[in-house]
Amino acid sequence: MFGATKDFLGKPAPPGYIAGLGRGATGFTTRSDIGPAREGPTEADIAKLQEQARRKAAEDGDDDERFQDPDNETGLFNTAPYEADDEEADQIYDAIDAKLDERRKARREAREKEEEERINKERPRIQDQFADLKRGLNTVSMEEWENLPDVGNIAGKNRKKANLRDKFAPVPDSLLPRAQEEMATSLDAQPNGLATPAPSMTNFREIGEANKSVLGLRLDRMADSASGQTTIDPKGYLTGLNSVVVRSEAEIGDLKRARLLLKSVITTNPKHAPGWIAAARLEEHAGKLTDARQIIDKGCQECPKAEDIWLEAARLNNTDNAKKILANAVKQVPQSVKIWVQAAQLETVPKAKKTVIRRALDYVPNSIKLWKTAIELEDDPNNARILLARAVELVPLSVELWIALAKLETYQNAQKVLNKARENIPTSHEIWIAAFCLQEANGKPVERLVVGAVKTLSMKESALSRDQWLEEAEKCEKNGFINTCQSIVGATVAMGIEEADLKSTWMDDADGAIGRQSFGTARAIYAHALKTFPAKKSIWRRAALLEKAHGTRESLEELLVRAVKFCPHAEFLWLMGAKEKWIGGDVPGARVVLGAAFEANPNSEAIWLAAVKLEAENGEHGRAEMLLSQAREKADTMKVWMKSAVLERQLGKLPEAMQLLDQGLAKYSTADKLWMIRGQILTDRGDNQKARENYIKAVKFCPKSVPLWILYSRLEERAGLQTKARAMLDRARLLNPKSPELWLESVRIELRGNNANFAKTQMAKALQECPSSGLLWSESVWLETRAQRKGKIVDALKKSENSVHVIVTAARLFWSDRQVEKARSWFLKAEKSGADLGDAWAWHYKFEVEHGDEARKKELAMRCKAAEPRHGEYWQAVAKDQKNAGKPQDEILVLVAASLPSNVVA
Template sequence: MKPGQGSSSKKLLDFLNTKPPPNYVAGLGRGATGFTTRSDIGPARLPAVLDRPIGDNQKFDDFVGNDAGLLASAEYDVEDNEADAVYEAFPRKERNEASLIQEIEKHRVSNPTITEQSATSKRKLLEVTPEEWDNLPEASDHSMFRNKKNKKNKYESFVPVPDTLGESEAGEGARSRPWTRRARRSTGRRRMEMITSHPDIADNKKLSRLFHSVTNSNPKEPRGWISAARVEVAAGRLAEAQKLIKRGIEECPNSEDLWLEAVGLSPPGEAKSVIARGVKLNPYSVKLWMEAARLEHDIVDKGRVLRKGLERIPGSIRLWKAVVDLSDKEDAVLLLHRAVECCPLHVELWIALAGLETYENAKKILNMAREKLPKEPVIWISAAKLEESNGNDSMVGKVIEKGIRSLRREGVEIDREFWMKEAEAAERTNSVVTCQAIVHNVIGIGVEEEDRKRTWVADAEECEKRGSIETARVIYAHAISVFLTKKSVWLKAAQLEKCHGTRESLDALLRKAVTYMPKVEVFWLMGAKEKWLAGDVPAVRSILQEAFAAIPNSEEILLAAFKVEFESHERERARALLAKVRVREGTERVWMKSAIVERELGNTTEERRLLDEGVKRFPSFFKLWLMLGQLEERLGHLKQAKKTYETGLKHCTKSVPLWLSLASLEEKTDDVSKVRAVLTMARMKNPRNPQLWLAAIRVESRNGNKKEADKLMAKALQECPTSGILLATEIEMVPQPQRKLRCFDALKNCEKDPYVNAAAAKLYVHHGKVEKARGCFDKAVELAPDNGDIWALFYEFEIQHGNEQTQKDVVKRCVASEPKYGEMWQPIAKAVENSHQKTESILKKVMVSIGKGKRIN
């Protein structure tokens, strides 16, 4: 024996001695079958049970049937259970046949044969008269299906398609065979949903045939007749349309829509007779009675028709409202009394009746309505309005409060949103006291304590947007009563009064605000400004004196007092106030304003002294350096001015105005290279700044270097792609044919930029589109109301293309906006000769400077 064979032989012998697994048959995998011998089953002796005779009353076993006697002693083991499970899981022939039959039946129901579909229509062919046979249209040309190229589609099947495809096919003359077949096969609602009055129908005749098929296959469907008639009307065949509607009425005499269509197609003299027949056949149709009343020209006849309708349909609210509208007050009262008897659950009838009755009767009617409709809040609101209209303002709040309690007892949930809308509705009917009562009683319902201020302010703002000013005012008043020391609520209320109230109402609110919060400067200043705008200088001084007494060390109040004196040409008093503040170590703004006063007075020496002292005290405040440099320029000391700007830039590297002033000074010396160097350094210190890029571009343009200007613009837009002022300048730089496209791209990227909208307005003016230009200008000033340059452009546009009213409107809006910024606006507004000029005067000067006598276009 070779090495290793002993162990393998031993393993084989062990395997042969092991017990085979259950149901194992040797050789079964190779095709062998098992067999049984006598030695397997034992001696050939029948069980003793077979010696007993089988009687008729022997029980049938549910498991083994009649063989129960033979196998009664057999044991049902695990192998039997496994075999039964396999058998049950195996698909049986009966199961397959039943499932197959069920699937076939389902398929036949959902896919009926052509014979089954047309069975009903075939039976109806027996009713076709010889005249109808003669009127059948000629068969269409189907030669295309005989073409050899189309033979492969001979047995093509068609599936349902969307209705939208059907509509488009109808518009193209129904040239599509699949849709036509589908339309002929389909029945019911889908077949009627087509656009039959499309103006581009190419073949009305084919569409007429289609609807002829529709009405024949389903004559009891009113929409089919209406659609077919409208196709004929669109084709100009009115007589044929009238015939179709007449046949439709015969088939569907109870269709309101068919009768209304018949009235529309009837000649004027026959319309009344048609609607009379319709009403006779449909006496309970509100639509037909309303149409019958409409056809009458005399009010008395209209009322008579409506009353006849009410005899048939006494519960129709629509008929009651129509007949009441036609009646005078006395008859309307009588009719409404009858209406509430017939329709006691319709609150609008009760409210209308109460509105026509006297005060005492109206109260009784509303009480009756409340008994009939105890859960209806509108009744209580109407009762409150009734009290207010009769001068009983003290009762209004009590009625609303009582109504809310009563509704809650009835299990009605008080819907805060509904009641707030009713408050706005009351305001629209001038029931202001009712509006106030509703708000006070429901404003806090369902609002968490920590959310009250935010929610109430949001409610007031939404009311203001909808024009419900009184409702917003009441909400703010309630919020103020709860949050007496919340500055934000007071400011919101003051803004509302400023925009929609009177000077008196605003003054009263601000007086109340400073009573509760005397240390808040803004309320004093707002009150002083309103008095200033009203031209009441003594009142302004009085308010500021009170404010200074309440807040002794307030620089804001002192500066406001200085402005009053300065604008009133009381320069010495203004100087004294500023000196007083400077002694108290005032801020940089005090030194700046002090220098402005001296500049206006022409005291150059004092102006220089204040500025020199100011830059030492506040070296990081760029405006003082700027003013000092401008002083040197005015005096012709250009070298000193340059030194001042350069020194200022050492302390204020990020100040763009200082860089621009230095560049402008260098340009005055005709040294472009130095200007470029200054602006390059400025851009390095202030990256992504559109103003510095724009200055560099304009320098090149002024010196005739268009290519260099274009290059700089390309670089600028790479660094500042959303800069509106750069995009607007680029639109003006490109050739005229390209401007429209550039403007479109700019609007797409910066739709809400004022400069881009102003550039678009200019382009619209050039193309003669005045209204679009006005819209762009209007949007631009809304986006930047403080930019005086855009207001000047807008005003120039109205001078050229508007009228006196539009020009006044622009001026009025500009004055209200008080613009302070703009490349042209600031130098003109801050010039010494214009220091006390009004906004309107500055606007006109800037317009002249920008336009230079040229038209925008």
């Protein structure tokens, strides 16, 4: 206890501590406590210090009174040290002040605005008082502006004194005789004074008329222009003012620097023609055309042999001066073709043009351009032929002149001309091609001539490449020489290609020619390829499709007849031939083609079904049933059984159809279409229980068939079992994930049950699972309100990658907004994007019924018939209806369009 160290030992005593004070001790003060003894400052010292302080403040410009203001702290405590805590405190205060100022900002601005409005109302500005009148000035016409009277100064005593020079005081008559005497005296005093004495001018009326005449002459003299015109055109004057270019200081500086630079160029090297031309063009750009002409004139004097400077001088002058300049130019540069041609162009009379060109040919007889210009100016073919004959003598290496002369000659003379041209220019392929065209134009064969030309040019090492020959073939086709085109293709299409690459290269060449609209060239390539590969079905198919799209029906039938001879097992060619016969109205001919196809392909399902369709749609149902019975024996396929049941159902023979379906299902239990047809027949009978049993078995055998699940759910929905129908769709989605059709049916079953909110929820889930489905995006647009559909369609187009369903929906939106042209353009986009979707054609047709005319509707029906659409919700519902069996595409289109709902209803 006693050994513990006290914590206050060794520390300084607290302030005011007196030892023993608690025990009654008294304190005392020593010298060490109060410091050394000294006297304080006297009053004189204090006054002296104050005087020094005042003097120093006056020198520094300080105001002593500011230290007396308690609200002004500027300058206070300047001598105190500024530490970190002071800076932090200042920052805190500044932040607080800024925050408070921000909070009061809105109220302060509102208060200031009210104050400003109050002041404006009490003391409005002059421009505010007359603002409405200023706005009304835009309605004042030019006549009203011109008729405004001059405003005088009516300020009373503040009115300025008028200028005395502007005042007019009539001269007294007494001064006029004196002026007459002085005038006569001054005239007589001149060396060349008037010999005739001045007449008496005491007649004041004559004096006034003379004054008027003198004044008129003076005014006319002042109005005279440099060109001698004595009138001023106000329109031309205003146009000239508009042409004045106001340049900035920077542009003026650039012009000055460029002018100095070009001046240095033409000074150091005056024989450099481009320098003079550049200097003249600079002045022209600066708007100083006169200076430009002067500079170019000096350039012509310094560089008389430069043709460009003469042409520039002619360009800068008017037509008359340009003719004179070019006349001097041809004296200095008589061999310049450009100058002669420019001189001919300046002439306006054809005879004068011919004279100039012929004069030019005297100086430059070997100029092709001058000869061509001279020939173009000739209207008489005989004169042109004479000129061409002289031209080819003087310019024997010009291919154009030889070919032009051959075109003007007769057939025999043209042959001689071309033969002579080949002697002079043996390496020209243009002359050979002209010879080919000449032979074809006169009905002569060209194949041997083409082959010989290719060999000859190859020997002279001037033959074209394969691609260049094909380009020449396309040019011949464009000019109407089809035989020449085909001969060139046949002789050159195989040049430089290995045998293994022949087929692929030729197919690429044909595709390229078709893309360039050169169908004759593509046809020639296919013809040569078929000679080389006659058993290739793909080439025959391409050639047939080309003839169907861009040929005639006769050429297509002829091609198909040859095709089936070389490829008898090509079902496509047989069916295409039979269809063309059928479309052309030759039903017996189509039967003959199909009969030959049966012989070549006895087990072909496609040929059997084509024959059945031909007979059924032409009313020969008995023959169709017989063909189907034979097909079930020879071509025992699921599709044959299905077509058999469909035919019996169309004929109203439902027991026979059910029997065929049962037999077919015994063989093909996984054929979902057979199950669907059976279920539809039972539903049409009203036997829902058996239909339900049919679908229960069907989904066991065909769990991946989406249409089968949809039919099953609709059966339950019609029976009033919506919960069971939803359960069927949920089960179907588990077995068939990412199926847009199942999700769409789930949404629609809720819409049919008036449960729109749950339908939107289902649609959101559907788009999460199938984010790029155009079918779902199209439906989702119609679930939105009218104001939100435009924004939704933009997202739909992006997410669905321009699906045809979404494009049709966009067209319908434009249609609903009465934007007819935009809607029509989007319907046309839908046709190109998905020609197989029948619903798109139907919506377009319904649109044209409302906003189009008969011509548009007929053209649309023709395009639809050519496209042969097969899919679409509304299209299949109408096309597969038993009442519409066998109807053509255009009638189906009208029926589908009539069955569509309102445009603004999904």
